[in-house]
Amino acid sequence: MSTFETRALSVCIAVAVLALRTGAAVAADAPHFGQPISAADAAAWDISVGPDGAGLPPGSGTPAQGAVVYAEKCAACHGDKGEGKPNARLVGGQITGNGPVVKTVGSYWPYATTLFDFTRRAMPWTAPKSLTDNEVYAVTAYILRLNGIIGDNDVIDAKTLPQVKMPNRDGFIPLFPGKH
Amino acid sequence: MTKSQHRRGAESLPRVAGNGLIDRRVLLSQGTAIAGAIGVGAATGAAAEPLANDPWSLAPGITIPPYGQPSRFEGKTVRTLTNPKLEPRGSAARTPHHLLNGTITPNGLHFVIARGGFPDIDPDKHKLLIHGRVKQPMIFTVEALLRYPMTSRVTFLECGGNSAPLYAKDPIQANVQALHGLVSCAEWTGVRLSTLFEEVGIDPEAKWFLAEGADAPSMHRSIPVSKAMDDAMIVLYQNGERINPSNGYPMRLLLPGYEGNMNVKWLRRIKVVDGPIMAQNETMAYTILLPSGKAWQFFYPQEVKSFISHPSPGMTMKGPGFYEISGLSWSGNGRISKVEVSADGGKSWALAALQTPVLSKALTRFRMAWNWDGSAAILLSRATDEAGNVQPSRATFLAERGQPRASPPVTAFPMEHCNVISSWGVSAKGEVTNVYV
Numbered sequence: 002m003s004t005f006e007t008r009a010l011s012v013c014i015a016v017a018v019l020a021l022r023t024g025a026a027v028a029a030d031a032p033h034f035g036q037p038i039s040a041a042d043a044a045a046w047d048i049s050v051g052p053d054g055a056g057l058p059p060g061s062g063t064p065a066q067g068a069v070v071y072a073e074k075c076a077a078c079h080g081d082k083g084e085g086k087p088n089a090r091l092v093g094g095q096i097t098g099n100g101p102v103v104k105t106v107g108s109y110w111p112y113a114t115t116l117f118d119f120t121r122r123a124m125p126w127t128a129p130k131s132l133t134d135n136e137v138y139a140v141t142a143y144i145l146r147l148n149g150i151i152g153d154n155d156v157i158d159a160k161t162l163p164q165v166k167m168p169n170r171d172g173f174i175p176l177f178p179g180k181h
Numbered sequence: 182m183t184k185s186q187h188r189r190g191a192e193s194l195p196r197v198a199g200n201g202l203i204d205r206r207v208l209l210s211q212g213t214a215i216a217g218a219i220g221v222g223a224a225t226g227a228a229a230e231p232l233a234n235d236p237w238s239l240a241p242g243i244t245i246p247p248y249g250q251p252s253r254f255e256g257k258t259v260r261t262l263t264n265p266k267l268e269p270r271g272s273a274a275r276t277p278h279h280l281l282n283g284t285i286t287p288n289g290l291h292f293v294i295a296r297g298g299f300p301d302i303d304p305d306k307h308k309l310l311i312h313g314r315v316k317q318p319m320i321f322t323v324e325a326l327l328r329y330p331m332t333s334r335v336t337f338l339e340c341g342g343n344s345a346p347l348y349a350k351d352p353i354q355a356n357v358q359a360l361h362g363l364v365s366c367a368e369w370t371g372v373r374l375s376t377l378f379e380e381v382g383i384d385p386e387a388k389w390f391l392a393e394g395a396d397a398p399s400m401h402r403s404i405p406v407s408k409a410m411d412d413a414m415i416v417l418y419q420n421g422e423r424i425n426p427s428n429g430y431p432m433r434l435l436l437p438g439y440e441g442n443m444n445v446k447w448l449r450r451i452k453v454v455d456g457p458i459m460a461q462n463e464t465m466a467y468t469i470l471l472p473s474g475k476a477w478q479f480f481y482p483q484e485v486k487s488f489i490s491h492p493s494p495g496m497t498m499k500g501p502g503f504y505e506i507s508g509l510s511w512s513g514n515g516r517i518s519k520v521e522v523s524a525d526g527g528k529s530w531a532l533a534a535l536q537t538p539v540l541s542k543a544l545t546r547f548r549m550a551w552n553w554d555g556s557a558a559i560l561l562s563r564a565t566d567e568a569g570n571v572q573p574s575r576a577t578f579l580a581e582r583g584q585p586r587a588s589p590p591v592t593a594f595p596m597e598h599c600n601v602i603s604s605w606g607v608s609a610k611g612e613v614t615n616v617y618v
Contacts, residue, residue, distance in 0.1 A: 031380075032328060032329045032330065032376070032380075033380055034321065034326070034328050034329065035311070035317075035319030035320065035321050035325065035377070035381060036319060036320045036321075036322075036325075037317050038312070038318050038319060040312065043310055043312040043318045046310055047312070047450075049391055049393065049452060049454075049458050049460075050458075051454065051456070051458050051459070052456075052457075052458075078269055087268075087269075087270070088269065088270055096470055096474055096476075097474040099586075101586060101587065102586075104465060104470070109464075109465060109476075110464055110465055111459065111464050112459045112464060114459065115459050115460065115461055115464050115465070118458075118460070118461070122398060122399040122401070123296065123397075123398030123399060123400075123461075126270070126297060126397075126398075127269060129297070129397045129398055130399070172474065172475055173464075173468065173476050173478040174471075174475050174478065175479045176477050176480050176481070177405060177479035177481055
């Protein structure tokens with residue numbers, strides 16, 4: 002190794018040591034109090050489902066299976082066939098014309114994945130997150146069937162749910178980004 | 182001073198708009214002029230009761246309590262509740278603006294909307310998870326977050342459905358608590374969200390994150406990362422004390438100026454995601470259906486608005502004479518630059534005095550001096566923000582949003598982000614009502 006090379010190497014080492022020290026100083030001078038968690042451990046809380054189906058769990062359900070769950074867990078608030086009362090109507094309704102606006106899963110919701118996501122996290126009101134994933138798929142299928150969006154024998158699962166085209170899928174104008 | 186001199190004095194103050202509005206400068210710098218010119222009652226004085234010592238001046242008072250409560254004589258200054266028995270539906274609690282003054286809402290009176298009651302969270306067990314498109318997913322305990330550098334800001338929070346009753350076909354006769362009670366203002370203290378995003382190593386390409394609560398329905402919303410890097414905070418304190426349980430204890434997201442629902446309470450999870458998650462609260466709810474059948478989605482800032490709280494519907498004027506008209510104004514797009522008041526239904530307007538400091542995205546109180554002559558009047562307020570946005574008339578608003586078809590219950594939200602000018606009618610008897618002009 003020539004003198005020049007030696008000197009160059011030592012300069013490199015000095016720079017590297019300085020960089021390390023600076024990095025350490027930055028780390029210590031800023032608050033870093035988060036506790037690392039593995040993606041696998043974080044998954045236990047990860048209940049959000051995107052419109053592309055990302056986050057949908059294994060499992061499946063049919064309208065017939067859903068009718069049973071619905072009668073037991075949902076009908077008291079949403080009516081025997083999703084007609085509503087005392088709480089939100091889930092079936093039918095309309096958002097145009099001269100009659101009153103009635104927003105339902107069938108008339109207004111743009112994504113079927115939202116129905117799974119909302120039911121799993123928030124319903125039934127008295128015991129949210131108590132349904133199994135299969136029960137949520139089944140209730141989702143039943144409500145879609147009541148709205149005439151899927152057939153009697155359609156199976157709803159992680160693959161088929163994002164493919165369901167909701168009647169009002171193209172009914173929204175995003176203001177962000179853009180106007181705001 | 183005789184009564185006739187008193188009247189002459191009042192008349193000598195500068196009138197700046199029709200129906201008795203007085204130049205705001207008398208409120209700002211000529212307090213003595215008001216005192217001298219308008220006075221307080223007749224100087225000659227009717228036979229008054231003799232001054233006596235009341236019992237509280239003659240014996241020791243009451244032990245100072247560890248946590249003070251308002252006077253027992255102020256029992257009417259409470260929130261109104263839409264679901265006092267916690268039936269299986271959402272709950273709203275509205276702020277009594279007609280009974281308050283200033284700009285800061287006491288913590289116990291801050292408005293709340295909750296989907297399933299409020300959770301009784303043990304702060305030692307609460308965790309905030311940040312994951313998704315980050316280098317290292319992390320958990321932040323309350324204890325950990327309390328060690329971060331803090332920042333405070335005063336900001337309003339407003340439900341997207343606040344003021345929706347003004348969209349009703351016919352004027353709903355209710356007070357400002359019912360009409361405008363879903364807006365409040367507090368000083369919030371906490372940690373900048375950008376600080377935590379830097380710590381977990383957010384993907385620099387990421388554009389959206391979702392925020393989710395620890396409440397029973399796990400309420401969640403999608404939020405642009407740009408807001409996180411601008412002024413979003415995770416707040417732990419409300420008006421100096423730890424956040425009220427019904428407003429998010431032990432921590433909530435604060436997105437100054439944005440629709441209230443996005444300021445997720447009882448925050449327990451943030452996930453950096455590829456795009457909007459299309460939550461129920463950003464598809465079914467908090468979208469605005471237009472006459473075309475299309476609906477606006479992702480309507481974030483609460484736009485410029487004001488209303489007169491004193492006097493306001495349900496109140497009765499105490500006869501002709503001097504009144505201070507006052508109210509609240511705010512904008513999710515910055516500071517209020519001016520508020521104009523009319524006493525003649527919008528024929529003429531005068532600039533109101535703005536109570537300083539005027540803070541960005543915070544409630545700003547305006548005040549106007551008024552000599553009411555006892556005849557029928559219509560009071561309006563119109564706010565403008567520093568971005569130049571002007572609060573629209575009801576007619577302008579309806580031209581864009583469509584005509585209302587019904588007058589639903591006052592607690593319904595027939596039209597979100599409704600920021601029309603409020604109009605209060607004052608009858609010759611002094612009764613104040615909600616009217617349309």
